[in-house]
Amino acid sequence: MAETTEKPPKDIESEDEQEQTFESLGLDGRLIRALNKKKIDKPTPIQQVAIPLILQGKDVVARAKTGSGKTFAYLLPLLQKLFTLEPKKKLAPSAIVLVPTRELSQQVYTEVSSLIELCRVPLKVVQLTSSMPAPDWRTALAALPEILVTTPACVKKCLSDGVLQPTSIDESLEILVLDEADLLLSYGYEGDIKALTPHIPKRCQCLLMSATSSDDVEKLKKLILHNSYILTLPEVGDIKDEVIPKNVQQFWISCSARDKLLYILSLLKLELVQKKVLIFTNTIDMGFRLKLFLEKFGIRSAVLNSELPQNSRLHILEEFNAGLFDYLIATDTSKSKENEDNGVSSIEPKKSRKHAKHKADSEFGVVRGIDFKNVHTVVNLDMPESAEGYVHRIGRTGRAYSTGASISLVSPDEMAIFEEIKSFLGDDEKDNSNLIPPFPLLTKNAVESLRYRAEDVAKSVTKIAVRESRAQDLRNEILNSEKLKAHFEVNPRDLADLLKHDKALSKKPPAPHLRDVPDYLLDATTKEASKTVKLARAAMGNTNPARRHGFKRKSKRNKDPLKTFTAEGHKRARRGGMKQEGKDGNGNHRQKKRKT
């Protein structure tokens, strides 16, 4: 099999130079009008390259950074191809989109359904999930949908249960998409994909979309792509631009593990970050500990983790995306990590840990590929376990043409992974690239002004309180999940306003003196920083939740306080080699690492 690698034309390599339109890519007028209704009028670089090639019928392996618009890059030409297909009685779908998780399946399904509706074309799409009973699969496929969105495991089950006939697939299948291809094998779908491959007809156009390249993608290419012409869209620009979108500003804060709650409180309470905020923790218990802690200061948030029932997870995502709450605490670490004897997790009794393991959903993917809408700030309360995990977390902001920021709270124990991340991103000491500088808006004074209150409250969030809240939340969500199931069945795209996920878990309301930060506690620098962030938010049209739905097309560089503001603390930090931030000697540790 000959493999051809083509580079995209020079003029589309740089995002700044692009001038292509959806019309010039050859896209159908109905699709363009549908996109306009979604306020999308300019293709992203990956769309500019991939759409014409897919329209020409080529197999494409598209690799592009997170949030670069890969979903439309394949969905738009896929739909256009189906618009023009001869109508004939087909016993299997013409297009199958395979994704690694149910969340992604729901996301893609919603996107296709909405495009079909806006285009007013008589195409049918169905979604199959492993939680659906087999008779439901039969019913869904009996409606003879043109498009099937599902996971590889479901397709295999459809084949083995006779719900899908291999001969029908052979007759019908025109396009097969493997979305988030880099994850499919790591989610353990190799056997499922192998069960499908013998039935993929030679003429079927195959598309592999992924955010990172890996041996798994190579393996899939060999497994799936059997046309002689394979087109690989190579990395664009240098590695830094490729891995993390340019429009995301990354920062870090050095603090001890013990001070992490204090630091996040300072960031949120002093309003030094733009909302909406997505906060990552490595354990579910830490997620609940943070939620309870913030609640005491009148900051409401929701948690998202693998333990929650699927309907609740989908609904939390919908509510967050609709702007119904501003702070979402997500736990994305693997189950094995959750069950390790580390940190807060270790407090769980054996029985409960077993329960958590049992409950956690293997098809859950809180981060990878999920399109959190209009997240302006990602905070790593705990550092991720790998550089790849960091890239996927940070990729939840700055999607397509929007801007965003990330702040990583790094304790001395996490310096090693932080250094690994920096080197992965190409943060080179020698060329002074300083890709992840210290966060400039939070001064030592501001943090210290909240220390007493934060430490006092942190003590009251006991291990037992965390455990009880976690169990209570799970019970609530299981009940909610039943209601949501009925709700989704009747009205899948509506929002159930009555089921709020950011409800307070503690019985006592926050003490009035903790709700507001008294003026005398704030220094002039922090007041100015907070005012600037608020002004920037207003300038970016980010004050009214309804307006957050709009897509920010241009980065507002000059209005972004992170680009213009310099706090005293930051200057000192630079001069003093981070000493100002850490009693714990992080700066020294960092220096030492750098020399090696």
Ligand SMILES: Nc1ncnc2c1ncn2[C@@H]1O[C@H](COP(=O)(O)OP(=O)(O)OP(=O)(O)O)[C@@H](O)[C@H]1O
């Ligand atoms: N041309 C465009 N203009 C503006 N917004 C766009 C455009 N294309 C896609 N988007 C929006 O950008 C966001 C990110 O797109 P998408 O989810 O397809 O990214 P992705 O490359 O698949 O990311 P990931 O690798 O994280 O899955 C979505 O909200 C999508 O609606």
